[in-house]
Amino acid sequence: MARPASLSLFINSSHHTVLNHLSLSSTVSAAVSLLHTQQAHAHLLKTGLSSYAHLSTKLISHYANALHFPDACRVLDSVPEPNVYSYTTLISACSKHGQYNHTLSLLQEMLFHGLLPDNFVIPSVLKACTGLLDLGIGRRVHGLASVTGFALDSFVNSSLVHMYVKFGRMWEAHKVFDEMEQRNVVSWSAMISGYSRQGYVEEAKKLFDEMRSSGVEPNAVSWNGLIVGFNHKGLFLESMVVFRDMHLEGFKPDGTSISSVLAAAGDLEDLEIGIQVHGLVIKQGLGLDNCVISALIDMYGKCRLASEMMKVFDEMVQKDLCSCNALISGLSRNGHADDALQVFRQFKAQGMELNVVSWTSVIACCTQHGKDIEALELFREMQIAGVVPNSVTIPCLLPACANVAALVQGKAAHCFSLRRGISCDVYVGSALIDMYAKCGRIEDAKCCFDRMPTRNLVCWNAIVGGYAMQGKAKEAIELFDLIQKKGQKPDFISFTCVLSACSQNGLVKEGQAYFKSMTQEHQIEARMEHYACMVTLLSRAGLLDEAYTMINEMPSEPDSCVWGALLSSCRVYGSVSLGEIAAQQLFKLEPTNAGNYVLLSNIYATKGMWNEVDKVRDAMKRLGLKKNPGCSWIEIKNKVHTLLAGDKSHPQMAQVVEVLNKLRFEMKKSGYHPDTKFVLQDVEEQEKENILCGHSEKLAVVLGLLNTPPRTPLRVIKNLRICGDCHAMIKFISSFEKREIFVRDTNRFHHFKEGSCSCGDYCGRE
Numbered sequence: 001m002a003r004p005a006s007l008s009l010f011i012n013s014s015h016h017t018v019l020n021h022l023s024l025s026s027t028v029s030a031a032v033s034l035l036h037t038q039q040a041h042a043h044l045l046k047t048g049l050s051s052y053a054h055l056s057t058k059l060i061s062h063y064a065n066a067l068h069f070p071d072a073c074r075v076l077d078s079v080p081e082p083n084v085y086s087y088t089t090l091i092s093a094c095s096k097h098g099q100y101n102h103t104l105s106l107l108q109e110m111l112f113h114g115l116l117p118d119n120f121v122i123p124s125v126l127k128a129c130t131g132l133l134d135l136g137i138g139r140r141v142h143g144l145a146s147v148t149g150f151a152l153d154s155f156v157n158s159s160l161v162h163m164y165v166k167f168g169r170m171w172e173a174h175k176v177f178d179e180m181e182q183r184n185v186v187s188w189s190a191m192i193s194g195y196s197r198q199g200y201v202e203e204a205k206k207l208f209d210e211m212r213s214s215g216v217e218p219n220a221v222s223w224n225g226l227i228v229g230f231n232h233k234g235l236f237l238e239s240m241v242v243f244r245d246m247h248l249e250g251f252k253p254d255g256t257s258i259s260s261v262l263a264a265a266g267d268l269e270d271l272e273i274g275i276q277v278h279g280l281v282i283k284q285g286l287g288l289d290n291c292v293i294s295a296l297i298d299m300y301g302k303c304r305l306a307s308e309m310m311k312v313f314d315e316m317v318q319k320d321l322c323s324c325n326a327l328i329s330g331l332s333r334n335g336h337a338d339d340a341l342q343v344f345r346q347f348k349a350q351g352m353e354l355n356v357v358s359w360t361s362v363i364a365c366c367t368q369h370g371k372d373i374e375a376l377e378l379f380r381e382m383q384i385a386g387v388v389p390n391s392v393t394i395p396c397l398l399p400a401c402a403n404v405a406a407l408v409q410g411k412a413a414h415c416f417s418l419r420r421g422i423s424c425d426v427y428v429g430s431a432l433i434d435m436y437a438k439c440g441r442i443e444d445a446k447c448c449f450d451r452m453p454t455r456n457l458v459c460w461n462a463i464v465g466g467y468a469m470q471g472k473a474k475e476a477i478e479l480f481d482l483i484q485k486k487g488q489k490p491d492f493i494s495f496t497c498v499l500s501a502c503s504q505n506g507l508v509k510e511g512q513a514y515f516k517s518m519t520q521e522h523q524i525e526a527r528m529e530h531y532a533c534m535v536t537l538l539s540r541a542g543l544l545d546e547a548y549t550m551i552n553e554m555p556s557e558p559d560s561c562v563w564g565a566l567l568s569s570c571r572v573y574g575s576v577s578l579g580e581i582a583a584q585q586l587f588k589l590e591p592t593n594a595g596n597y598v599l600l601s602n603i604y605a606t607k608g609m610w611n612e613v614d615k616v617r618d619a620m621k622r623l624g625l626k627k628n629p630g631c632s633w634i635e636i637k638n639k640v641h642t643l644l645a646g647d648k649s650h651p652q653m654a655q656v657v658e659v660l661n662k663l664r665f666e667m668k669k670s671g672y673h674p675d676t677k678f679v680l681q682d683v684e685e686q687e688k689e690n691i692l693c694g695h696s697e698k699l700a701v702v703l704g705l706l707n708t709p710p711r712t713p714l715r716v717i718k719n720l721r722i723c724g725d726c727h728a729m730i731k732f733i734s735s736f737e738k739r740e741i742f743v744r745d746t747n748r749f750h751h752f753k754e755g756s757c758s759c760g761d762y763c764g765r766e
Helices: 005-011 015-025 030-047 053-065 069-078 084-096 100-112 121-131 135-148 154-166 170-179 185-197 201-213 220-232 236-248 255-267 271-283 290-302 306-314 321-333 337-349 356-368 372-384 393-403 407-419 426-438 442-451 457-469 473-485 492-504 508-520 528-540 544-552 560-573 576-589 594-606 610-623 653-669 685-693 696-707 724-736
Strands: 631-636 639-644 714-718 741-744 749-753
Touching (some): 135 154, 220 255, 255 271, 290 321, 356 393, 528 544, 560 594, 696 724
Antiparallel strands (some): 631 714
């Protein structure tokens, strides 16, 4: 490559020309600057001028500015007697560009050479301590500043205040702040922001007034410190009040303050304030600020105004990633899952650089709205796209794995979280516990729980709920009691889990005792879910009258869960009168829920009341309601198969039917006869047997038998409760095929092994 003319002059010049050239080279582009620096370095070595500290310092500065830190360090190492300025240049550059560990190493080296940091070095080192979240070293640096006398320097003082504020150590920050001889608006604003972020409303406001009293006028940063701080702490109303005061006093809000107050309005679902701030955005010409527009989209989404959200997005001149993410999240929040997925696909097709937030938002959207297969597919696409999931993505994905018993994919997510070092995160850990429990692997769930270094109440509730779903009431109760022994206070979810455990095993006295202690000892007001658990407990134990009495004595109007629990048990026990009462209440509360009509119809059918059955079916036709078909899922070779009751579309259905008929023949030989009372249709007996064979859980189990090695456990998920005939048949299959079979219905897990079920047939009759 031809040598630049300026470089030729440089090589033949004195060291004064070297300095001039290095100074001029800083204005050149990065590539040329690095080239000139390297050639200058070579010339210094050739001429023996590298021993001059001031020349080496200049060289270090240029290497650091070009982000070539190893070369800068080599130059520094070659200086026989480096001075403070040699280190100052490199330490400042490393800290500025996030090389925090390197910054601290250089400080240690500097001290080794007997050089004390000055008022330029100390702020850079304090910034590194903050970046590394190392308060201990920060305090030692503070002590070093005190010893050297630089703790009185305003720049150092300000850096100390910022460091302690970032760590939330407000009393230490305030101590430094009180010792400052000169307090500028920056240090005042840092203290105000720190107190507001910690939620100390009165202290923050008091400091704000003191700042004004001292003659320092607040600027936009001061106001924003209060607004953003309160909003960060969840003090949304206080944030909005400060914004109002700022506006009334004539201070012009900027994009930061407006974005924060829009977020507060959204969280409070205060549409009126949100619209007013939108007007201010238009008036001040902030419509081109993408952060503000994203906040507007988010606000309208939280206020359930999807049309306005879409309008704001469509009017954007330059759509950015933040606004796209806000739109996906808003559509999801408003129940428009299909639209959110479609918008995401459009962004992806347009070549937009989607980030982890984009992918996580759409995965969460699918999981929350029953699109579990789509969520699993999106996670696979995310990894192919090279986007690395984080500690938020995994808890959003794992419920989808749990919902369709995608154990293999759940395990893969677990392995990923282990490799990324996020498995110890309490939210990831809780989601893993829940996933393994819902996939029938309660031992793995307990293993995840035991390995967590810290556990919050969410983790405890997840494992108690997992044992409850498995029908392991004893273990659930032991863990519930252990919550309190470990110093945790159970909440309403904890009691829901333990009451559910009692209801699964018919532990009436225990359930009643826990329900009583919840209100009397723990002062937790009973919610609908607690009453639903109690009604389920009583009615499933055959105590229908007691359950109905409890409903009538409830302090508030029972909801559909409570009446639904009673109706379900009325079907089990054939109680027509109470079933009709429960059904009529449900028809008012959920007029479009076909399941309630089906349950009442089933009660009539079990009693042979076919005229009443026809009346219910006619009512469903008039309302345009259809029975939800039974649906089951089974994971085979990393793929989740979906089977519908009576469906013939699966490519292996002919084989499934053939094996099912053989099994039915073997069952009859052993004395089993199909329990046709579970076919609630007025048809011939043979037709009833054929209908029973088409139940989705039977189809899923046989599909598993066909496609997995002998003795391999099978895991099936069903969207409805398992019927008694399917329960009896799967018990037989578990013995005949020597298989462990796990079936999770809407109520609980059934673990079939050697001809028995973990529910002790307590649920099989349903």
